[in-house]
Amino acid sequence: MTYLPLIGIALVVAGFALRFNPLLVVAVAAVATGLLAGLPFVKVLATLGKSFNDNRYVSIIWIVLPVIGVLERYGLQQQARTLIGRMRGATTGRILLAYLGFRQIFAALGLTSVAGHPQTVRPLVAPMAEAAAEKEHGELDEDTREKVKALSAATDNVGLFFGEDIFIAIGSILLIQGSMAGFGIELTPLHLSLWAIPTAICAFFIHGTRLLLFDRKLGRSR
Amino acid sequence: MITLQWLYVLTGAMFAAFAVLSARDRSNRKRFGNAVFWALVATSFWFGDYLGDLGNGILVLAIVAVAGAHFVGRGETLSTSIEQRVEFARRLGSKLFLPALIIPITAFFGTLLFNYTPLKDTGLIDPKATTLVLLGIGVLIALGVCYAWLRPPALAPVDEGRRLMDSIGWAGILPQMLAALGAVFAAAGVGNIIGGIAGAVIPSGSVFLAVVLYAVGMALFTIIMGNAFAAFPVMVAAIGVPILVHGAGADPAVIGAVGMLSGFCGTLLTPMAANFNIVPAALLELKDQYGVIRMQVATAIPLFVCNILILYFAGYAWAH
Numbered sequence: 001m002t003y004l005p006l007i008g009i010a011l012v013v014a015g016f017a018l019r020f021n022p023l024l025v026v027a028v029a030a031v032a033t034g035l036l037a038g039l040p041f042v043k044v045l046a047t048l049g050k051s052f053n054d055n056r057y058v059s060i061i062w063i064v065l066p067v068i069g070v071l072e073r074y075g076l077q078q079q080a081r082t083l084i085g086r087m088r089g090a091t092t093g094r095i096l097l098a099y100l101g102f103r104q105i106f107a108a109l110g111l112t113s114v115a116g117h118p119q120t121v122r123p124l125v126a127p128m129a130e131a132a133a134e135k136e137h138g139e140l141d142e143d144t145r146e147k148v149k150a151l152s153a154a155t156d157n158v159g160l161f162f163g164e165d166i167f168i169a170i171g172s173i174l175l176i177q178g179s180m181a182g183f184g185i186e187l188t189p190l191h192l193s194l195w196a197i198p199t200a201i202c203a204f205f206i207h208g209t210r211l212l213l214f215d216r217k218l219g220r221s222r
Numbered sequence: 223m224i225t226l227q228w229l230y231v232l233t234g235a236m237f238a239a240f241a242v243l244s245a246r247d248r249s250n251r252k253r254f255g256n257a258v259f260w261a262l263v264a265t266s267f268w269f270g271d272y273l274g275d276l277g278n279g280i281l282v283l284a285i286v287a288v289a290g291a292h293f294v295g296r297g298e299t300l301s302t303s304i305e306q307r308v309e310f311a312r313r314l315g316s317k318l319f320l321p322a323l324i325i326p327i328t329a330f331f332g333t334l335l336f337n338y339t340p341l342k343d344t345g346l347i348d349p350k351a352t353t354l355v356l357l358g359i360g361v362l363i364a365l366g367v368c369y370a371w372l373r374p375p376a377l378a379p380v381d382e383g384r385r386l387m388d389s390i391g392w393a394g395i396l397p398q399m400l401a402a403l404g405a406v407f408a409a410a411g412v413g414n415i416i417g418g419i420a421g422a423v424i425p426s427g428s429v430f431l432a433v434v435l436y437a438v439g440m441a442l443f444t445i446i447m448g449n450a451f452a453a454f455p456v457m458v459a460a461i462g463v464p465i466l467v468h469g470a471g472a473d474p475a476v477i478g479a480v481g482m483l484s485g486f487c488g489t490l491l492t493p494m495a496a497n498f499n500i501v502p503a504a505l506l507e508l509k510d511q512y513g514v515i516r517m518q519v520a521t522a523i524p525l526f527v528c529n530i531l532i533l534y535f536a537g538y539a540w541a542h
Contacts, residue, residue: 026286027399029403049274172482
């Protein structure tokens with residue numbers, strides 16, 4: 001066996017670290033990896049093209065943008081802020097904690113596309129989290145505003161990742177079942193999804209604690 | 223039957239409209255670059271199935287060339303000013319949330335209605351794509367409501383959508399591109415190579431060390447590939463089954479489920495998982511493209527330690 005194709009991985013790491021355009025990094029790494037493994041260029045290009053075409057569904061999500069955009073034109077983000085401004089006791093941490101729970105539960109029910117960065121985080125969650133921080137602590141500096149937004153996106157990811165595996169018909173559960181079946185080990189999806197619960201609880205407590213601590217940190221920074 | 227094909231046609235039409243409107247956006251210095259870029263994406267959605275694998279490969283290279291040469295930019299102007307938006311929000315109130323909620327609600331109740339009633343047998347919607355199709359239907363309903371209620375200019379949704387899409391730019395198709403890279407990695411046998419290395423460094427005798435190596439390998443390989451799905455079969459074949467399940471008699475359900483979740487901790491840490499980590503940074507207009515990842519480190523690492531403990535105690539120690 002040759003280790004040459006691993007150079008492709010090194011190219012990806014170097015390309016991302018040096019902040020070249022990621023699309024370019026990925027294309028160069030793909031071609032290099034294929035060629036180093038001894039595949040002809042035409043075959044590499046065809047593999048790349050076929051998989052790109054098969055994965056178009058990944059980019060379907062952008063069809064929500066016209067709706068989000070038109071609502072933003074009429075003040076959706078501003079209204080999200082106003083609403084939080086009126087709520088007593090709404091802090092950045094508590095809002096994100098509620099969203100974390102909501103996201104985990106819905107993902108556990110198999111409803112992963114119900115929320116997401118374009119559908120919920122940009123139009124609703126991030127503006128609400130920002131508004132709550134402003135209400136408690138006044139105008140935010142650039143750095144703090146960035147952190148609040150980034151934490152909103154991170155909360156969506158944590159909620160999704162550590163909720164979805166509790167649902168029995170999600171791709172990852174089926175993959176685990178299929179991989180194990182390849183070794184003659186028969187598992188039921190229900191059995192696997194039960195073992196996703198301890199990690200889901202840990203994720204809620206670890207990330208939830210961080211969210212509440214974030215409120216304190218916001219308070220201290222002024 | 224409504225299949226993914228219908229959504230591809232709809233999405234292609236949207237990108238084609240983005241291309242036309244991009245070309246007209248004089249506030250964007252690179253407007254023609256954007257126009258070409260979105261036109262190529264539209265081509266992929268509309269004609270991808272007719273281009274052949276090699277044709278699609280050439281299309282990918284063209285898309286990469288436009289982005290790699292920095293021909294894609296963004297315009298400056300907002301359609302309505304912040305003051306106007308505050309005024310609109312004051313007038314329209316919280317009803318503004320309703321159209322936005324139509325999309326998830328349609329996807330939610332639609333999926334339940336479809337999966338748990340005889341509708342499933344009518345063959346109306348492709349069962350493999352139910353939620354995505356319902357998401358698309360939700361978008362169309364929400365657009366209809368917006369037109370009827372807000373009476374925006376006819377092209378406003380496309381123009382606003384285009385503005386958001388331009389702010390995301392090339393990052394919008396990075397996830398699809400990374401999936402394609404995964405396919406090339408698989409064809410080149412990268413998974414087998416890494417599995418071979420992981421299997422070779424395993425110490426004999428200590429189940430705890432083997433568990434740690436299994437979880438670390440899962441997370442590291444996920445960080446490299448951007449996807450736990452690519453890492454999972456490799457690590458299960460290298461360590462999970464031969465050493466933990468067969469060798470030590472660990473519970474395969476725990477090894478499988480929590481092994482995957484150890485990989486998910488890696489997903490939180492890698493720019494390769496672009497749709498979770500890089501795209502939101504663009505979508506939220508963060509200055510730091512790695513800002514989301516930085517926020518996830520302090521959750522991912524303790525959670526990863528929890529996973530190792532669950533793997534060891536629930537998967538092995540308590541089972542003996």
